[in-house]
């Protein structure tokens with residue numbers, strides 16, 4: 295099934311090789327259209343982020359997109375996914391962008407590449423690498439010389455790789471987006487955009503169409519558009535299509551109309567309701583857009599998953615969950631939905647739908663309950679999680695100062711005095727980024743949380759170890775708060791006194807999960823006299839056996855966490871992401887089949903940060919065949935609506951407009 299390719303596409307690839315000089319793509323301002331190979335061309339595209347889908351499933355998802363009648367896909371390139379440390383590049387495995395482009399090409403899909411450097415995307419720090427913050431005062435997305443130097447270096451690696459994949463060079467990339475919604479950013483630095491223009495032209499040549507995307511309002515286009523980039527807009531269904539395109543016309547009086555992000559659904563935040571947008575609303579506005587002869591990209595066509603630690607966050611601090619389902623036409627797991635078929639109907643009115651079978655929804659399997667065992671707390675495993683030992687510092691250091699960018703860091707200090715009565719531990723400057731699990735000599739004291747809980751009471755004896763495990767829950771991806779430092783970013787106080795003399799343990803949990811936590815025969819030694827509470831962050835392990843005698847196993851599945859609170863889960867060393875059923879709306883995590891094996895037991899490691907049922911009830915997680923991503927158990931009201939929400943929700947409220955009156 296996965297090997298099925300459209301024969302036409304294969305043939306075209308062969309022919310192109312001999313005919314490269316005929317391959318052109320550009321803008322015709324006379325016909326208000328794109329021109330491809332000398333003929334007017336309009337695209338209907340869909341967003342898919344290769345970084346949110348296992349490589350194993352790229353072909354399946356692309357083929358489903360092709361079968362929906364799309365001409366093109368649009369994808370972001372997350373810089374921090376490819377340059378995890380300054381000067382260290384990774385384009386292998388799930389990060390093999392060139393292979394992804396090749397698959398799109400073989401499937402008969404053109405590519406609209408959103409090359410960054412900033413992408414937003416509900417992705418950690420909007421795709422910018424956290425190591426940029428080593429210069430604390432850096433002004434991201436501006437002409438700041440250190441920022442620009444890093445961008446130039448990265449683009450000199452990325453863009454030469456992309457050049458052979460440009461349409462005129464025989465590849466699928468028809469257009470390249472520079473930056474993203476720059477007009478929504480405070481800096482409004484035209485010199486920065488000019489530097490990017492020079493850089494992209496230098497590496498990609500003069501022929502390729504470079505474009506920008508901004509909110510559909512002159513307010514955004516003012517700082518987002520620049521001579522030399524083609525200005526496109528983004529807007530939601532249900533709004534006034536004519537008004538939105540007239541905003542684009544304020545920057546581009548002639549040329550093709552383009553909605554670069556037509557929202558098929560919407561993003562989620564932990565503790566808020568799951569977003570759902572009805573298929574009918576989207577189908578209706580899509581029809582209006584296409585009736586205008588406009589080009590459109592459906593954002594997202596498939597959302598996928600924020601595996602590991604890749605989710606971003608909005609302000610006031612609201613991190614996004616692991617699922618990036620987005621209520622898109624293809625579900626997180628690539629399932630065909632009603633929305634898929636509704637939109638395919640609309641697309642079929644304008645494009646010829648390809649012949650052939652739509653790859654079916656993959657089967658999901660309910661493997662059932664898996665018993666887990668406590669293996670030890672983070673503190674008990676400290677020597678294995680932090681082999682180099684602690685960094686000593688009078689005042690706390692941030693993740694970036696420790697050169698650890700993701701996950702967890704343990705901050706330890708000794709109580710300077712007897713706290714026999716409840717004593718206030720607080721973060722007066724709201725500097726716990728983002729969540730801190732506090733214990734004294736192994737006894738849980740409470741949790742501090744950014745923007746939500748800045749003070750707890752603790753008790754303990756003078757000289758006792760106070761351990762504060764700080765979780766980075768994802769960097770802000772939108773707006774002026776991109777410089778999102780993690781860890782304890784300001785001093786903590788006990789009563790009124792600043793706590794000093796810290797031992798700070800960088801933690802390589804992902805490395806330890808692969809090597810020394812799972813199946814380690816002897817449990818870590820407990821220091822005598824220290825009562826250990828399993829309410830403090832604790833590792834649990836177990837194994838999942840794939841049953842024999844059933845054809846086509848392993849299949850995809852979802853893991854459910856009955857009685858668990860908040861944590862992180864790995865299967866065979868693959869970091870599936872965060873779970874937080876206590877807050878929701880997401881209860882289950884997607885487990886793609888490619889990380890499971892049937893030959894030997896699959897090793898599961900869970901890091902539960904708060905508490906499980908394990909001391910009183912069955913210590914189990916459960917593999918089920920249906921996702922639950924819409925159950926908000928602890929609802930936080932939306933605070934001050936940011937400009938971010940305002941921009942997009944406003945458009946939803948506007949009434950509908952029939953026909954097309956855009957010149």
Ligand SMILES: *[C@@H]1O[C@H](CO)[C@@H](O)[C@H](O)[C@H]1NC(C)=O
Pocket residue numbers: 306309310313316317331
């Ligand atoms: C090759 O070029 C000819 C014109 O010289 C054109 O008619 C034909 O469509 C081109 N083929 C492809 C696959 O681009």
Ligand SMILES: *[C@@H]1O[C@H](CO)[C@@H](O)[C@H](O)[C@H]1NC(C)=O
Pocket residue numbers: 534535536537540949950951
């Ligand atoms: C949509 O916007 C256009 C242009 O601003 C305006 O003329 C028209 O009245 C609007 N339609 C509705 C239904 O509000």
Ligand SMILES: *[C@@H]1O[C@H](CO)[C@@H](O)[C@H](O)[C@H]1NC(C)=O
Pocket residue numbers: 710711712755756
């Ligand atoms: C803490 O209390 C103990 C008695 O419980 C006492 O021996 C010790 O001196 C006190 N330490 C400080 C720093 O006050």
Ligand SMILES: *[C@@H]1O[C@H](CO)[C@@H](O)[C@H](O)[C@H]1NC(C)=O
Pocket residue numbers: 716717749750751
């Ligand atoms: C901390 O303890 C004080 C005194 O016992 C009490 O008044 C206060 O409500 C407590 N605060 C919290 C957050 O528990």
Ligand SMILES: *[C@@H]1O[C@H](CO)[C@@H](O)[C@H](O)[C@H]1NC(C)=O
Pocket residue numbers: 689690782783784785792
């Ligand atoms: C902590 O307080 C000290 C003394 O006021 C100050 O010098 C230091 O910069 C502060 N550290 C942080 C991380 O805020």
Ligand SMILES: *[C@@H]1O[C@H](CO)[C@@H](O)[C@H](O)[C@H]1NC(C)=O
Pocket residue numbers: 804805808866867868
């Ligand atoms: C752990 O193993 C998994 C599966 O082989 C691999 O994907 C991952 O990169 C490894 N992680 C580390 C930190 O070595």
Ligand SMILES: *[C@@H]1O[C@H](CO)[C@@H](O)[C@H](O)[C@H]1NC(C)=O
Pocket residue numbers: 812813866891894895896897
């Ligand atoms: C799980 O761990 C055991 C050793 O503890 C190992 O033999 C087995 O191969 C591991 N399973 C996988 C899928 O790596």
Ligand SMILES: *[C@@H]1O[C@H](CO)[C@@H](O)[C@H](O)[C@H]1NC(C)=O
Pocket residue numbers: 924925926
């Ligand atoms: C969650 O989604 C399921 C399946 O679409 C639906 O049956 C259920 O009513 C939804 N629950 C909530 C609370 O919205």
